[in-house]
């Protein structure tokens with residue numbers, strides 16, 4: 001049995017390492033465009049139109065345009081690469097869907113126009129007991145044991161041969177699953193190797209977005 005807790009811990013460790021590397025790389029680019037004579041850092045409050053202030057504006061432009069465009073391009077590549085992989089019909093995602101929302105909450109969200117909830121509630125119904133869900137993917141349920149409220153669902157459109165009985169009309173969420181490379185996937189999933197291969201790049205992209213958000217928030221010229 002694969003220990004998913006260990007896998008998640010490793011991913012977190014990798015993320016921390018990648019985060020530090022991304023931070024160094026971004027800081028290096030910020031320093032490269034720092035005007036001569038400025039000793040303080042990019043979070044300092046500089047007078048409007050001073051060299052420091054203009055530097056901050058240039059840094060923000062670099063982060064929000066150049067680097068963000070590179071992130072988007074890389075993300076598009078990751079999603080395009082997904083097309084090289086295919087669903088092999090293991091049926092795990094039809095048999096076990098998890099949500100932090102109860103059936104009632106999901107219905108309410110669907111009623112209020114939430115598109116995901118509308119699709120989700122159009123196919124998935126709740127498991128009667130946790131034990132039933134556990135049989136499908138025990139390692140995953142073990143992982144979620146201490147995660148607060150999690151509700152487990154399955155799709156009754158899955159037939160006895162583990163085939164979708166309404167394949168032509170399946171909603172978008174079925175067609176695009178998994179659309180997040182950091183989703184936890186069982187090894188039986190045809191997209192498992194895609195997830196494994198792109199994980200380092202996706203972690204790097206996540207770290208860069210996180211760092212850019214921080215700079216955006218903290219650079220004083222960004223508030224003008």
Ligand code: SF4
Pocket residue numbers: 093094123155156157158159163164165166167170171174
């Ligand atoms: S509608 Fe079909 S593809 Fe979608 S979850 Fe149900 S059985 Fe699976």
Ligand code: SF4
Pocket residue numbers: 086087088089090091092093094177178186188189190191
């Ligand atoms: S878990 Fe992956 S391989 Fe299995 S049915 Fe879902 S998408 Fe297809």
